[in-house]
Amino acid sequence: MVNIAILGFGTVGSGVAEVLAKNSAHIDQKVETPVRLKYILDVRDFPDNPFGDKIIHDFATIENDPEVDIVVETIGGAGVALDFTRRALSAGKSVVSSNKELVAEHGCELLQLAARKGASYLFEASVGGGIPILRPLSQCLAANELTEVCGILNGTTNYILTRMIRAGLSFDAALREAQANGYAEADPTADVEGHDACRKICILAAIAFGRHIYPRQVPTEGITGVTLADVAYAESCNKKIKLLGRAIRQDDGRICAYVAPHLLDGENPLSGVEDVFNAITVKGDAIGDVMFYGRGAGKLPTASAVVADVMDAARHIKSRKRVEWGPGGEDVTVSPERLETAWYVRAKGRVDAVRAGFPGVALLSRSGAPAEEVAFLTPVMTGAEVLERLGALEPQSLFRVLD
Amino acid sequence: MVNIAILGFGTVGSGVAEVLAKNSAHIDQKVETPVRLKYILDVRDFPDNPFGDKIIHDFATIENDPEVDIVVETIGGAGVALDFTRRALSAGKSVVSSNKELVAEHGCELLQLAARKGASYLFEASVGGGIPILRPLSQCLAANELTEVCGILNGTTNYILTRMIRAGLSFDAALREAQANGYAEADPTADVEGHDACRKICILAAIAFGRHIYPRQVPTEGITGVTLADVAYAESCNKKIKLLGRAIRQDDGRICAYVAPHLLDGENPLSGVEDVFNAITVKGDAIGDVMFYGRGAGKLPTASAVVADVMDAARHIKSRKRVEWGPGGEDVTVSPERLETAWYVRAKGRVDAVRAGFPGVALLSRSGAPAEEVAFLTPVMTGAEVLERLGALEPQSLFRVLD
Numbered sequence: 001m002v003n004i005a006i007l008g009f010g011t012v013g014s015g016v017a018e019v020l021a022k023n024s025a026h027i028d029q030k031v032e033t034p035v036r037l038k039y040i041l042d043v044r045d046f047p048d049n050p051f052g053d054k055i056i057h058d059f060a061t062i063e064n065d066p067e068v069d070i071v072v073e074t075i076g077g078a079g080v081a082l083d084f085t086r087r088a089l090s091a092g093k094s095v096v097s098s099n100k101e102l103v104a105e106h107g108c109e110l111l112q113l114a115a116r117k118g119a120s121y122l123f124e125a126s127v128g129g130g131i132p133i134l135r136p137l138s139q140c141l142a143a144n145e146l147t148e149v150c151g152i153l154n155g156t157t158n159y160i161l162t163r164m165i166r167a168g169l170s171f172d173a174a175l176r177e178a179q180a181n182g183y184a185e186a187d188p189t190a191d192v193e194g195h196d197a198c199r200k201i202c203i204l205a206a207i208a209f210g211r212h213i214y215p216r217q218v219p220t221e222g223i224t225g226v227t228l229a230d231v232a233y234a235e236s237c238n239k240k241i242k243l244l245g246r247a248i249r250q251d252d253g254r255i256c257a258y259v260a261p262h263l264l265d266g267e268n269p270l271s272g273v274e275d276v277f278n279a280i281t282v283k284g285d286a287i288g289d290v291m292f293y294g295r296g297a298g299k300l301p302t303a304s305a306v307v308a309d310v311m312d313a314a315r316h317i318k319s320r321k322r323v324e325w326g327p328g329g330e331d332v333t334v335s336p337e338r339l340e341t342a343w344y345v346r347a348k349g350r351v352d353a354v355r356a357g358f359p360g361v362a363l364l365s366r367s368g369a370p371a372e373e374v375a376f377l378t379p380v381m382t383g384a385e386v387l388e389r390l391g392a393l394e395p396q397s398l399f400r401v402l403d
Numbered sequence: 404m405v406n407i408a409i410l411g412f413g414t415v416g417s418g419v420a421e422v423l424a425k426n427s428a429h430i431d432q433k434v435e436t437p438v439r440l441k442y443i444l445d446v447r448d449f450p451d452n453p454f455g456d457k458i459i460h461d462f463a464t465i466e467n468d469p470e471v472d473i474v475v476e477t478i479g480g481a482g483v484a485l486d487f488t489r490r491a492l493s494a495g496k497s498v499v500s501s502n503k504e505l506v507a508e509h510g511c512e513l514l515q516l517a518a519r520k521g522a523s524y525l526f527e528a529s530v531g532g533g534i535p536i537l538r539p540l541s542q543c544l545a546a547n548e549l550t551e552v553c554g555i556l557n558g559t560t561n562y563i564l565t566r567m568i569r570a571g572l573s574f575d576a577a578l579r580e581a582q583a584n585g586y587a588e589a590d591p592t593a594d595v596e597g598h599d600a601c602r603k604i605c606i607l608a609a610i611a612f613g614r615h616i617y618p619r620q621v622p623t624e625g626i627t628g629v630t631l632a633d634v635a636y637a638e639s640c641n642k643k644i645k646l647l648g649r650a651i652r653q654d655d656g657r658i659c660a661y662v663a664p665h666l667l668d669g670e671n672p673l674s675g676v677e678d679v680f681n682a683i684t685v686k687g688d689a690i691g692d693v694m695f696y697g698r699g700a701g702k703l704p705t706a707s708a709v710v711a712d713v714m715d716a717a718r719h720i721k722s723r724k725r726v727e728w729g730p731g732g733e734d735v736t737v738s739p740e741r742l743e744t745a746w747y748v749r750a751k752g753r754v755d756a757v758r759a760g761f762p763g764v765a766l767l768s769r770s771g772a773p774a775e776e777v778a779f780l781t782p783v784m785t786g787a788e789v790l791e792r793l794g795a796l797e798p799q800s801l802f803r804v805l806d
Contacts, residue, residue, distance in 0.1 A: 019546055019689050030545055124543065130690040132543030140527065140535030142433055143422055143710030269696060272675045286422050286707035287533040287697065293672060294693035304689035307546030 002031065002314040005039040005062040007084055008075035009046060009055065012098050012125070015303030016072055017051045020310075027307070031314045038068060063087050070313050072306060073097040078105050089113045089121065094313040098125035098306055104199035108212035111324050120316060122309035122323065127153070127200045128278050130301025131294040132308075137207050137282060138323055144284025146208045150246045151280035152273050153200040155296040156184045156191035157223050157243045162274045164231050165240060171226060183276055194222035194243065194259040201245030204280065205257050209249055212328030213257055219336060221260040230346060230397050232366035233375040239263040239344075240271045241399065250334055258336040263344045263377075263401040336383075342401040343386050346375040349393035357389035377401055405438045405717040408465040410487055411478035412445040412458070415501050415528070418706030419475055420454045423713075430710070434717045441471060466490050473716050475709060476500040481508050492516045492524060497716040501528035501709055507602035511615035514727050523719060525712035525726065530556070530603045531681050533704025534697035535711075540610050540685060541726055547687025549611045553649045554683035555676050556603040558699040559587045559594035560626050560646045565677045567634050568643060574629060586679055596625035597646065597662040604648030607683065608660050612652055615731030616660055622739060624663040633749060633800050635769035636778040642666040642747075643674045644802070653737055661739040666747045666780075666804040739786075745804040746789050749778040752796035760792035780804055 004020070006013045020027065020037050028034050039062055040054040049055075062068050071088040073095055075081040081102050088095050089110065097103065103110075103123045114121035124134045128151075137149075152158050156178055163174040175192065178184035190196045198220040202213045223243050234241050242264050247257040264271040269291050273279040278296025281289055295301040354363065354374050364375040374393065378386055386398065407423070409416045423430065423440050431437050442465055443457040452458075465471050474491040476498055478484040484505050491498050492513065500506065506513075506526045517524035527537045531554075540552075555561050559581055566577040578595065581587035593599045601623040605616045626646050637644050645667050650660040667674040672694050676682040681699025684692055698704040757766065757777050767778040777796065781789055789801065 015689075023546060023548055023688075026548060027546065130687075131693055132539035135543050136535035136539055139715065140538050140708070140711050142714050143426060143430065143707045145426060145429060269675065272672065284533075284707065285426075286418075286703040286710075288701075288704055290534055290695075290697035292693075292695060295691045298691075300689040301691055304546045304687065305543070307689075308543050311545050312542065 002033055002035045002069045002317065003038040003067045004035065004070050004072060004310060005041065005068045006037065006072045006074065007041045007059070007081070008073070009040050009042040009044070010074065011299045012302050012306065013040065013072070013074040014051070015299035016074065016306045019300065019303045019307045027311060031311050033314070035310065035314055059084050059087070063091050068093055069317055070094045070096060070310055072310060073099055074306070075099065076101065078102050082106055085110055086113065089117055089119050092117050092119055094120040094122070094317070096306055096309040096313060097121070097123045098302055099123070100126040100196070100199040100203060104202040104215050107203065107206060108325060108327050115324065120313045122313055123203070124309050125302045125305035127203050128280060128292065128294065129296040129298060130305045131278060131280070131292050131296065132305070133280050133292045134203070134207055136292065137204065141282060141284055141287060141290070144286050146249065146282060146284050148246065148248045148283040149201070149204045149208045149280065150244055150270070151204070152242055152270055152278050153197040153245045153280070153296065154191055154243060155276035155278055156188065157197070158273065158278070159183050159276045160192070161223060161226065161241055161243065164226070164228060165235070168228065170228060171224065192222045192224055194220040197243060197245040197259045201247050201257055201259060205247035205255055206325040207323070208247065208282070209255050211255070211326045211332045213247070213255060213333055214328050217257070217333045219258045223261055225397060226261050227397065229366065229369070229373070230399070233346060233364045234263050234344070236364050236366060237377065238266040239401070240266065242270060242273070244270070248339070254334040255332060256334050256336050256339055261399045263399055265403045268402060338382060340380050340382050342380050343378040343383070344375070344397070344399045344401050345378060345386065345390070345395060346373065346397040347390065347393040347395045348372055349374055353392045357391050357393065405434065405436055405472045405720065406441040406470045407438065407473050407475060407713060408442040408444065408471050409440065409475045409477065410444045410462070410484070411476070412443050412447070412449060413477060414702050415705050415709065416443065416475070416477040417454070418702040419477065419709050422703065422706045422710045430714060434714050436717070438713065438717055462487050462490070466494050471496055472720055473497045473499060473713055475713060476502055477709070478502065479504065481505050485509055488513055489516065492520050492522050495520050495522055497523040497525070497720070499709055499712040499716060500524070500526040501705055502526070503529040503599070503602040503606060507605040507618050510606065510609060511728060511730050518727065523716045525716055526606070527712050528705045528708035530606050531683060531695065531697065532699040532701060533708045534681060534683070534695050534699065535708070536683050536695045537606070537610055539695065540607065544685060544687055544690060544693070547689050549652065549685060549687050551649065551651045551686040552604070552607045552611045552683065553647055553673070554607070555645055555673055555681050556600040556648045556683070556699065557594055557646060558679035558681055559591065560600070561676065561681070562586050562679045563595070564626060564629065564644055564646065567629070567631060568638070571631065573631060574627065595627055597623040600646060600648040600662045604650050604660055604662060608650035608658055609728040610726070611650065611685070612658050614658070614729045614735045616650070616658060616736055617731050620660070620736040622661045626664055628800060629664050630800065632769065632772070632776070633802070636749060636767045637666050637747070639767050639769055640780065641669040642804070643669065645673060645676070647673070651742070657737040658735060659737050659739050659742050664802045666802055668806045671805060741785060743783050743785050745783050746781040746786070747778070747800070747802045747804050748781060748789065748793070748798060749776065749800040750793065750796040750798045751775055752777055756795045760794050760796065
């Protein structure tokens with residue numbers, strides 16, 4: 001018998017309770033012991049809910065109950081969730097989490113604490129919702145020296161960009177539609193400014209490259225600056241605008257990680273990832289490119305990833321699962337400033353200035369472009385070099401271009 | 404210290420030796436003990452090869468050496484490979500294999516033998532080359548009741564179809580090109596007739612649904628009947644022809660598995676999988692659709708999947724990894740005859756006959772079509788119903804259509 005406590009009865013927490021109940025026979029058979037939901041911690045009561053009788057309000061009940069083997073943390077944030085996670089691990093209980101903010105900020109510390117206490121700390125659901133990515137990254141691709149992880153990591157922004165591209169909606173209109181459909185929150189800042197994608201690329205990079213990377217070390221640009229003009233220019237050269245999180249291992253072992261909109265070639269498998277779907281590509285020395293694709297959010301996909309971790313932790317109650325990475329530090333990362341790529345430039349100015357700064361580039365065109373608007377793709381160079389060569393051109397949009 | 408023996412020094416076997424050597428430091432650190440290649444079994448000698456001093460010719464040396472912990476079987480086929488695998492497992496050694504034919508025919512027996520002997524039998528590389536799919540299927544998606552596994556499982560046929568679609572090559576010309584590029588063997592039967600894809604869908608279905616399914620239970624149609632006329636008609640309705648292996652769980656728990664060419668809608672993520680790439684989609688009750696994409700073959704991708712299994716087996720020398728499924732039987736599968744889908748029909752005959760048998764369907768068109776050639780998509784029905792309704796129409800191509 002393995003006993004579970006869920007912290008937080010919101011969307012993901014209630015989804016976990018549902019999946020545990022619905023697939024109970026299947027889960028018990030796979031784990032080879034009954035898996036029982038014992039407590040749900042929430043500040044609210046849910047008298048009419050089928051799981052209402054599991055609700056408690058005091059974390060100490062869970063912390064002090066030796067029968068509780070696994071704590072599922074779906075509270076979110078790095079406040080009380082951090083306190084409860086530390087206390088659960090200190091009590092020798094394994095913790096399964098969908099909390100990307102907590103893992104991105106405190107993952108290294110919590111993994112070390114889990115190791116000392118002989119417990120597991122697992123968080124497959126924190127990246128890519130239901131897409132299995134963290135475990136394949138740490139296990140199946142273990143024989144590879146990984147060189148890059150790159151992905152469409154946020155379903156809300158991908159939905160907004162898809163609607164801008166397909167339906168010609170402005171950013172504001174697409175955002176309102178996403179909110180109406182429940183794909184974006186009332187305060188969409190964490191999504192549209194790229195903070196959510198930033199936390200996820202931090203976690204992916206830590207697993208791929210073995211060192212903690214803090215969100216503050218990852219320059220992050222969201223999609224609020226993407227206009228329909230940019231969408232039209234991208235289409236004119238068979239490219240799509242996507243918000244990517246990237247982490248690239250440099251030859252000196254340091255990691256260059258950032259989040260920004262990119263123009264992706266139509267042949268790139270990530271360019272076909274539409275709506276709320278997420279996808280993550282991994283490059284390894286032996287394997288080449290591998291891609292993982294699926295729903296990056298949503299109650300049941302995320303809950304199914306949490307429950308898979310619960311099952312894994314339950315099977316390893318006596319022999320902890322090893323997922324680990326080393327501590328972070330300023331020397332771990334390097335700024336993307338030195339990373340050379342092609343660039344898409346949209347600017348106010350004259351064609352002469354383009355010819356002077358970027359000899360030989362082809363101008364892009366779109367219908368309805370105002371006079372004195374120019375757009376083009378540069379050769380491969382740093383962002384600083386682009387800015388230097390712009391001269392009298394006044395940049396409006398500046399995005400990296402990937403094949 | 405963990406000692407490895409490789410059986411068969413062909414493409415995959417030599418790739419495994421290379422990956423083990425090249426990433427040795429990284430591998431030893433992850434496994435937390437040195438992983439050493441002790442023997443390579445082959446009938447040939449390789450005096451000038453850097454691994455030439457490991458070559459031996461007698462399997463008994465490996466079988467009787469208590470230092471050998473893990474045997475890597477890259478011989479292929481179900482002859483001597485079966486004998487050596489049985490003997491290695493019987494001696495308590497774990498076996499890692501890339502041999503899809505052996506797993507598809509004898510997987511259940513070999514897994515049971517491994518379980519009795521406290522050894523692991525792992526074969527991630529047998530499906531999808533370097534794409535991590537079997538472990539995510541059994542672990543990460545464990546919380547789901549899976550309903551379907553479907554994929555582009557053979558790189559050779561996908562390359563041929565891509566060249567027919569993109570370059571307008573005939574099947575024969577595309578096959579010759581694939582052979583010239585090393586993507587198809589001199590005898591391409593196992594690929595172009597679908598046998599290779601058939602073995603892979605058997606393995607995927609066994610892991611997803613828990614019962615052994617024999618290749619002879621899986622109706623298999625290859626791509627030799629696909630013509631440029633079919634490619635053109637598919638294009639005219641924004642679809643692509645792809646060879647799919649599918650395994651679908653029926654409501655009564657039985658499995659409907661088959662391999663055949665399909666017309667896939669342009670919106671289907673599998674439709675964008677080109678050249679030698681493979682991709683596998685998995686449907687679960689909680690997770691929705693998830694897709695895994697990458698190089699399905701090739702020396703280093705396949706070798707990296709083998710080495711990941713070796714590392715996993717090495718970490719679990721004392722506590723066997725559990726991958727298991729139940730025995731097969733005639734009652735496990737159900738014929739795809741009863742599976743209803745839309746169909747693509749190309750036939751000799753008159754439009755009147757189409758109107759009579761399939762009232763209301765739209766005719767497809769292509770340039771250069773001979774007189775008395777008709778093509779159309781049917782409503783959802785069984786294959787038998789399509790044949791019955793054809794009447795005087797003489798069918799030339801009949802492929803299922805998926806959204």
